[in-house]
Amino acid sequence: MNSNITHFLDFPENNKLYTEMSRKSVDLLFNIEMLYKNKNRLDFVYHEPDNFILECNNLIRNAIFLVEKANKSKTKYPWLKEFIDDFKQKYQNEFLLLKKIRDNSMHQEFLISEGTIEFGLFRIMSPIDYKLKIGMVDIKEEKNIDPQYLYSSTTSFFHKILFLHQYMFMDIKHIALNECLGVTRRWLCRIKYNDNNKKSKTEDIDIYDCISKFTSNLIVGISNAFKNEYSIDEEKIYFCHYPNKYNNINTILEIDFYPDFFCKQWVGNIKPLNLKFNYEHWVHEQYIERNNAYMKLVDNLPDDRGQLLEMMESYTDIQIEDFKEQDEYNRYTSFITFPHYYIKSILTIDTIFEIDFSLLLNLQTIGLKYIQEIDVKFDNVSDENINKYLQVLGIEIKKLHQNILDVFDSEDENRNK
Structure with missing residues (x-):
């Protein structure tokens, strides 16, 4: 692979492990970084059903491709082949399940997930960890949500489904610090596949959670295998899975929509927590900063x-x-x-x-x-x-x-x- 691709790779920057990988295994570095970025794109569109379906199918295909490519690396990267053999054994069920989805999406049809929606009053425990205090939840995960919600962006119905909570449970000024309303959605699907013994199985899974863990473990595992092979002293390794039940990816809060209001009420520099809203807020700030800087430049x-x-x-x-x-x-x-x-x-x-x-x-x-x-x-x-x-x-x-x-x-x- 052309080594010039390192000009658009981020992993090697200020990181000894990935810098060394760019010299010894640039094709592998390219694949794990693209997989990581693919996962990030999935996080950004988590609340947009059409884009989520597209990116989820892409991520599954790319993850399985990397495993299968690594499985054929015995001559070129024997250390990688050894790791992948252990990885496939450890995550055998997830690999077979995701491989089935990949095969279907390539030869039959896209995976189109169903899901659940939870909403109510959340307490912010940390920027990436929330607790649902009171609300309405599809506890049995029956996945019988009206399609107008299930296959619409969360922003389009956010206030509509919180109507009852806004009217009955929340004071207008939101006096309680770190508490506000929010909506969580989960993507669930039923997969039929054959296990290692060719026995037919049916499993209900949270597809995002499954592919998120699989992708993160794959990237971290390959990075550690390379690190051990070449005795590299580097602690920073990229991962992309958030285990908290309610977090800044699957949940949108009021502060994501109205950070200025909460800055005033809670007296602080409040910024959106949801990954996409936070990024859009950052882009907006960069836009303002860039324009202000240019005007100051001209004035100076x-x-x-x-x-x-x-x-x-x-x-x-x-x-x-x-x-x-x-x-x-x-x-x-x-x-x-x-x-x-x-x-x-x-x-x-x-x-x-x-x-x-x-x-x-x-x-x-x-x-x-x-x-x-x-x-x-x-x-x-x-x-x-x-x-x-x-x-x-x-x-x-x-x-x-x-x-x-x-x-x-x-x-x-x-x-x-």
């Missing part, structure tokens, strides 16, 4: 060459202690990430092509690296390490500063002739 551009040169000169030897206000630091970070904006703002059509463009590019490259490695982790980075980076940036800024001085001097000479 120098008015003339003297202002630009003075600013650049102060940056050549600057240390983190020299920033007295947040706005000063923000202006610096916008300069090192968009130096071409600052330079272009005071150049003429005659001088713009005299600037050494490679100096701008070098500064921006290091500036973006500073943002990724220092700025986003600012509170956890020592002033000493920050200043080391600022020193490197200062050297690049000094080179650019001198280049601009030379260009301006040359322009002034030509004007005086």
Whole structure:
């Protein structure tokens, strides 16, 4: 497999185990990371029946494919073949069951799961663990829910089925801390398959829980097998199963819809907990931050060459202690990430092509690296390490500063002739 695929893989970043796997088994790394991301997509669409069905079928096919591919790896990766043999034995029932679903979805029809819906008053125990205090539940899992609910997105009927609880059990201001209404759904299906003895079996399963555990155990198992084979000292291994009965994937809470209201009522920085809502909230914040940063960038551009040169000169030897206000630091970070904006703002059509463009590019490259490695982790980075980076940036800024001085001097000479 083309090793260039590592450019769009996330696992190797800051992780010795997966970095080493990218060198020795890039095809395997690709498959487990794609499987992990496939599972994440399933989590995001958990409350959207059409997308859930699609992603669930895809995830099952990809998981079984990886097991079958690994099963043929005796020559290439003997350690992997040994692990897969043990894995298939340990999870024999789940493998045969999911393989049956895979075969059906490939040759007959998609798995279309039924399910249950639970709703009522939840207490938030942690960001990923909730407790249902009082509510209505399909306890016997009879799966006789009206299709308008079962095969509609949870957001479309969230308030409708909570009508009784909102009217009778909840005060409008939600005074009770960490308690609010919510809806949980589970995806259940009945599978007929043959066990290892070719005996026909029928089993009712929570399909999400089954494939989630299977996928997570497969990724963790392969990672650990590789780790042991090459004696790699790395604790971080990716997993993707949440065992809590009510969690931030299968449950949507009121705070996911209205975080600002709960910020006011509970006095704190409340953000959505549900995985998809939390991500959408983050995207929205990034959108606002990006637009605000750009407007500040434009507002911070120098008015003339003297202002630009003075600013650049102060940056050549600057240390983190020299920033007295947040706005000063923000202006610096916008300069090192968009130096071409600052330079272009005071150049003429005659001088713009005299600037050494490679100096701008070098500064921006290091500036973006500073943002990724220092700025986003600012509170956890020592002033000493920050200043080391600022020193490197200062050297690049000094080179650019001198280049601009030379260009301006040359322009002034030509004007005086």
